[in-house]
Amino acid sequence: MTTATLLVSCPDQKGLVAKVADWLYSHNGNIIHADQHTDASAGLFLMRVEWQLAGFNLERQEIAASFQPLAAAIDAKWQLHFSDRVRRVAIFVTKQDHCLYDLILRHKSGEINSQIPLVIGNHPNLEAIAHNFGINFHHVPITAETKATQEKLQLDLLHQYQIDLVVLAKYMQVLSPQFLAAFPQVINIHHSFLPAFPGAKPYHRAYQRGVKIIGATAHYVTEDLDEGPIIEQDVIRVSHRDAVADLIRKGKDLERIVLARAVRLHLENRVLIYGQTAKSKLGLRTVVFD
Structure with missing residues (x-):
């Protein structure tokens, strides 16, 4: 099962989990793991979300460009990884x-x-x-x-x-x-x-x-x-x-x-x-x- 993973850090604000989940849902993404943490002292929200590529309606080379507008809107630093890339x-x-x-x-x-x-x-x-x-x-x-x-x-x-x-x-x-x-x-x-x-x-x-x-x-x-x-x-x-x-x-x-x-x-x-x-x-x- 090949998966994609996003690692996201951004200023803490309301609705972040919903926004990321909605973006994945809009492209038929099936989330298999999601976790998040808020560091109140730094005012930062940090998240890891992993989903199956099977059935996802974006090609892997299209994912980054599709996520970028949302990342810009929430002022996020982010990384995208694929499980079948063996380092x-x-x-x-x-x-x-x-x-x-x-x-x-x-x-x-x-x-x-x-x-x-x-x-x-x-x-x-x-x-x-x-x-x-x-x-x-x-x-x-x-x-x-x-x-x-x-x-x-x-x-x-x-x-x-x-x-x-x-x-x-x-x-x-x-x-x-x-x-x-x-x-x-x-x-x-x-x-x-x-x-x-x-x-x-x-x-x-x-x-x-x-x-x-x-x-x-x-x-x-x-x-x-x-x-x-x-x-x-x-x-x-x-x-x-x-x-x-x-x-x-x-x-x-x-x-x-x-x-x-x-x-x-x-x-x-x-x-x-x-x-x-x-x-x-x-x-x-x-x-x-x-």
């Missing part, structure tokens, strides 16, 4: 393999609807894993002196493989503002419950603070380190009996689950980013229509 994902890695294995196995089992044609590593350690699953691996080493040149090579590879989304699966490099300007669709997994313990070695710092809960956070990448809009988080309890190695072991389980959830939600068009700039008081936020 192409590149995975960036360093040396840790647990998130890479997890994403590939979930993809192979059909749990994550995508293609994974490319793995890029700044070390060669995980090349065999990619090749064992028939995925192209490119070793792109990066130092402070070569960062600009090597990121240009990475961007060329993303273009060559027609990549739609980059997933940082324990990629221990900070992407430059220039990279993100050229390719902003990037999801990262951070091994703490942000905003606690951003940056390096969060498990070590959590152990030093004697925390009783550790977490993992999947977020979109922005220029501000570990401050991008959050997609998914989870936590697990730890105790005084746990050493740093125990925190890392427990945290890896969370990292796998949280990253996989975030990638799936993104690929199913269930995440809507809204808000001001990343440096504003509230920053960018997400609504996740799960």
